[in-house]
Amino acid sequence: MxxxxxxxxxxxxxxxxxxxxxxxxxxxxxxxxxxxxxxxxxxxxxxxxxxxxxxxxxxxxxxxxxxxxxxxxxxxxxxxxxxxxxxxxxxxxxxxxxxxxxxxxxxxxxxxxxxxxxxxxxxxxxxxxxxxxxxxxxxxxxxxxxxxxxxxxxxxxxxxxxxxDNLPEGPKVEKSVKEVQKRLNKLGYAAGAEDGIHGIKTLAAIRRFQFTNGLAVDGIMGPKTWSRLIELTK
CATH class of the missing domain: 3.40.80.10 (Peptidoglycan recognition protein-like)
Incomplete structure (x- = not known):
């Protein structure tokens, strides 16, 4: 090309x-x-x-x-x-x-x-x-x-x-979009279908979660966001 x-x-x-x-x-x-x-x-x-x-x-x-x-x-x-x-x-x-x-x-x-x-x-x-x-x-x-x-x-x-594609490994939790969707939905953040597709609803849910938890609202499931999500959904 x-x-x-x-x-x-x-x-x-x-x-x-x-x-x-x-x-x-x-x-x-x-x-x-x-x-x-x-x-x-x-x-x-x-x-x-x-x-x-x-x-x-x-x-x-x-x-x-x-x-x-x-x-x-x-x-x-x-x-x-x-x-x-x-x-x-x-x-x-x-x-x-x-x-x-x-x-x-x-x-x-x-x-x-x-x-x-x-x-x-x-x-x-x-x-x-x-x-x-x-x-x-x-x-x-x-x-x-x-x-x-x-x-x-x-x-x-x-x-x-x-x-x-930046979902990191969490402590004893498999890295996957589906896992993130499941945990966000559990907390009421409406991440959409738990289908493993990092779509618009999942992105918006991550941002809402970050906002309400005082994290940088960048839509990225980085280490701090992931750790907080794990903590709240144990």
Missing amino acids: EIKNLITQLPWHSTRRWGTRHLSKIDKIVLHQELGEADVEAVNNYHIKPNHISPKGCPHICYHYAIRKNGEIVQTNELSSVTWHTKGENISAVGIMVVGNFNGPGYDMGTSEPTKEQIKSIKFLVDYLQKSLRLTNQDIYGHYHFGKPACPGYELQKLVESFR
């Missing part, structure tokens, strides 16, 4: 340019959806004009990579560029935009779903970036981790969580 370089082909803002970083600063990948049915070129043109991100316009399209509906991967900025795709995380994150308008939490106006070709390309690109930047599965995020619940939508959120 190839990555097509469009960095110089896509038009730039007449005067504005990105700040830069050393690649050692990168510690995460953030997946986004376009939230529209345009193409990469149209998104770029929108970004370099006055827009919701900047009234002065952005230097270039605000992602490092984009994936078209046919699965084509295009690089739109250098990895050393600090683009504006995830507020508070830009200095350390690589932004990937998936073309399409997908349903997500709080957003039911979706007009498409990720294609099989896009899913395949996301997996390829994530693997490529992990190897190039020495990142782990725990370094893969969706925009929903940073305050945008609908991005990148239900299907890609499931994909992100499958990458992360």
